[in-house]
Amino acid sequence: MTASMTGRIAIITGGARGMGAATVRAFAGAGATVIIADVLDAEGAALAADVPGSAFHHLDVSSEPAWEAFVATVLASHGRIDALVNNAAILMFKDIDSLTSDDLDRILGINLKGPIFGMKHVGRAMKAAGKGAIVNISSVDGLRGANGLGGYAVTKWGLRGISKTAAIEFGHHGVRVNSIHPGGVNTVMGNPGGATGDALQKDYTMVPLQRIGEPHEIAAASLFLCSDAASYINGAELAVDGGWSAGVYHSMLPGGPAAR
Numbered sequence: 001m002t003a004s005m006t007g008r009i010a011i012i013t014g015g016a017r018g019m020g021a022a023t024v025r026a027f028a029g030a031g032a033t034v035i036i037a038d039v040l041d042a043e044g045a046a047l048a049a050d051v052p053g054s055a056f057h058h059l060d061v062s063s064e065p066a067w068e069a070f071v072a073t074v075l076a077s078h079g080r081i082d083a084l085v086n087n088a089a090i091l092m093f094k095d096i097d098s099l100t101s102d103d104l105d106r107i108l109g110i111n112l113k114g115p116i117f118g119m120k121h122v123g124r125a126m127k128a129a130g131k132g133a134i135v136n137i138s139s140v141d142g143l144r145g146a147n148g149l150g151g152y153a154v155t156k157w158g159l160r161g162i163s164k165t166a167a168i169e170f171g172h173h174g175v176r177v178n179s180i181h182p183g184g185v186n187t188v189m190g191n192p193g194g195a196t197g198d199a200l201q202k203d204y205t206m207v208p209l210q211r212i213g214e215p216h217e218i219a220a221a222s223l224f225l226c227s228d229a230a231s232y233i234n235g236a237e238l239a240v241d242g243g244w245s246a247g248v249y250h251s252m253l254p255g256g257p258a259a260r
C-alpha cells in the first residue's frame with residue numbers, strides 16, 4: 001500500500017524549516033492539508049506560499065494555552081485532525097557540569113512538554129473522532145547517551161517513553177502513537193555550518209551507511225507511520241539513522257568498508 005494522505009488534515013510542528021519543512025512537503029505531496037506550526041513566522045509563511053494545501057500558524061509548542069487556542073482554531077476551520085508530527089525541538093551543547101536550571105526548563109519546555117501538550121490536546125480531538133496518528137520525533141540520542149548532550153538526550157529519552165505510554169492510552173480509541181529516532185540529518189540543527197561534500201560526510205564514517213541523512217528521508221518515515229499503510233503499527237520506535245543505533249563501524253575489525 002502506498003502512503004496516501006488524501007483528504008487528511010495534518011499538523012507538523014517545527015514545520016518551517018529542516019526536517020519539518022521536508023515533512024510538510026511530503027504530506028502535502030501525498031494529498032494532505034498541512035498546518036505548519038512554528039515560531040519562525042517569515043520562514044513558515046514563505047513555505048506555506050510555496051506548498052499548495054498548506055497554511056502557517058504561529059505556535060510556541062512550550063505553551064499549553066497556545067496549544068489549546070491553536071487546536072481550537074484548526075478544529076474550527078477543518079473540523080478534525082488526522083495526523084500530528086511533533087517535530088519542533090532545540091539542541092543544546094552543554095555537559096552535565098554546565099547545565100543550569102534555566103537551561104533545563106527551556107529544553108524540557110520545548111522538546112518534552114511541547115509534544116506532551118500536543119498529544120494531550122490534539123489527542124483529545126482524535127480520540128473523540130475515533131482515529132488518528134501521532135509521530136514524535138525523538139533521536140538516536142533517545143536510544144543511547146551522548147557527551148555534551150545531556151539536556152537534549154533527557155528530552156528525547158522522555159519523548160520515547162511517553163510515546164509508548166500514549167500508544168497504550170490512545171490505542172483503544174483508534175489513535176496510534178509512534179516515535180522516530182533520526183541519526184545525523186542535514187539541517188540547521190545537524191549541519192549548522194552548512195558543510196557540503198567530503199567536509200560534511202567525514203563526521204559520519206562511523207555510521208554504517210557512511211553518510212549523513214537528508215530531511216526527506218525522515219519525512220518519508222513520518223508519512224508512512226501516519227498513513228494507513230502503518231495501520232497496525234502502534235508504540236513502535238523506528239530508527240532512521242543509517243544503522244547508527246545498530247552499532248558503529250570499527251576499522252580494526254573485518255567486514256566494514258575497508259574490507260570490501
Ligand SMILES: NC(=O)c1ccc[n+]([C@@H]2O[C@H](COP(=O)([O-])OP(=O)(O)OC[C@H]3O[C@@H](n4cnc5c(N)ncnc54)[C@H](O)[C@@H]3O)[C@@H](O)[C@H]2O)c1
Pocket residue numbers: 013014015016017018019020037038039040059060061062086087088089090110137138139140181182183184185186187188189190191
Ligand atoms: N538534525 C539532526 O541531526 C537531528 C537528529 C536527530 C533528531 N533530530 C530532531 O529532528 C527534529 C527536527 O530537527 P531539525 O534538524 O529539522 O532542526 P531545525 O533546527 O532545522 O528545525 C527545528 C524547527 O523547530 C522549530 N522550533 C524550535 N522551537 C520551537 C518552539 N518553541 N515552538 C515551535 N517551533 C519551534 C524551529 O523554529 C525550527 O523550524 C527535532 O525534533 C530534532 O531534535 C534532528
